[in-house]
Amino acid sequence: MCGIVGIVGQSSVNQTIYDALTVLQHRGQDAAGIVTVDKSAFRLRKANGLVKDVFEVKHMQRLQGKAGIGHVRYPTAGSSSASEAQPFYVNSPFGISLAHNGNLTNTVELAESLVKKRRHVNTTSDSEVLLNLLADELQETRSLTLSADEVFDAVAKVHAQTRGAYAVAAMIIGQGLVAFRDPFGIRPLVLGKHETPTGTEYMVASESVALDAVGFEVMRDVAPGEAIYISLDGQLFTRQCAVDPSYAPCIFEFVYFARPDSAMDKISVYGSRVNMGAKLGAKIQKEWEDHDIDVVIPIPETSCDIALEIARCMELPYRQGFVKNRYIGRTFIMPGQQERKKSVRRKLNAINTEFKGKNVLLVDDSIVRGTTSEQIIEMAREAGAKKVYFASAAPEIRFPNVYGIDMPTTNELIAHGRDADEIAKIIGADGIIFQDLTDLVDAVGMENPEIKRFETSVFDGQYITNDVDQAYLDHLTQLRNDDAKANSKDIGTNLEMHNVCHP
């Protein structure tokens, strides 16, 4: 899902960006990077790995400057090679560095158009394409000092050509920080500030929790299609740059990706998860009137808030039957199925006494590939459970995601072409129940009734950008099935190309 941060500060920003990235680590565990503006030069450090491993003291010392951007990566396009870690850099015009959360759906066409404009894209990343597109539009301005309007005009032209999902923070050397969000606001972006004796500092980030953690006050969400420009002397400008913007934020952010202590588009992630629990609890009671469930047990970590509410609604005990190893990251966003599979048992362990002789209802936020549920049910039985029921706070996921979640192929989705009974059989559950899509939309939407629509394509196959057809999905399957990804891992480890990235 990737996390992005951008700051124009009054003093060194390296530590603040680092701290913000650690708080956004749940959005991407594969690679991390920071770029700062040190007078007239960019300082860059990026590599594969977690934030704590990528940045050593020597890197932090080199990341000087009062403005910068940062990124944590969960690859959803291109390869997982270190050369596709972000931020990306182009030297003209000015020198621009860009961090992107999301996924473009017309990368191939855009890349072809850039070739015709004699622009070189050195990796297979859609984010590098986006950077070159922005650079190309800024190139048109010809002025040595950019006005906010010139920056916004360039963003408007980027919107006009780009399809898909994108929340972006880009630093233009000698000028300022530009941040923008796609016209549907599929990916989140929030703006905040911090008053200091020498002036106001501004920050953009994927989630409000990043601002909270570094002492910035949340001002508001960046609107769909809107761009924010903060000049390096600290002036804030904003403009709507899309022709027909309308809200359709990705509902999966609320189901799984975002941290519960974040608010996105004025929707409390925690609140929406509690609502999901209430809706699902009511459905279970209605559909399984004579159930024999003894206890509700969450599958840590994301589902805990949901399971607690289900238990409350059903007047059943809630018990933490699984203990999570805090040193293992999120399994769903790991790059390969082998790794994901191995990690479940390393990550979660059952407390036998909580299962012995009981009929348990296991709760998860979602079932995607079924990697977690299948192994967890096995563990529950090994721990002595009599019957194991399963509840998912999201409906059946039957369609690929093309907007920044790595679910590119239908075949890997356990619910694709299967009904609930068939899914229960595969994962070994005695019964399974899924949230209805209308209930999920209500659960999230009731936190902010102003948002009338969400991006729900993984559940209903309706792609909001209207440009996704079967041919595109087939192309994606070819590009990003597990075998293709495994083969492309080592391609292009060309970090040394980046002249500002020292070892």
Ligand SMILES: O=P(O)(O)OC[C@H]1O[C@H](OP(=O)(O)OP(=O)(O)O)[C@H](O)[C@@H]1O
């Ligand atoms: O059906 P699957 O393909 O297994 O995917 C779904 C599971 O993956 C996620 O957990 P994850 O371990 O990534 O993170 P969490 O600790 O935040 O729950 C999600 O919360 C589900 O448990």
Ligand SMILES: NC(=O)CC[C@H](N)C(=O)O
């Ligand atoms: N999850 C994301 O937002 C990924 C951003 C970009 N598509 C990449 O793969 O690097």
Ligand SMILES: [Mg+2]
């Ligand atoms: Mg989970």
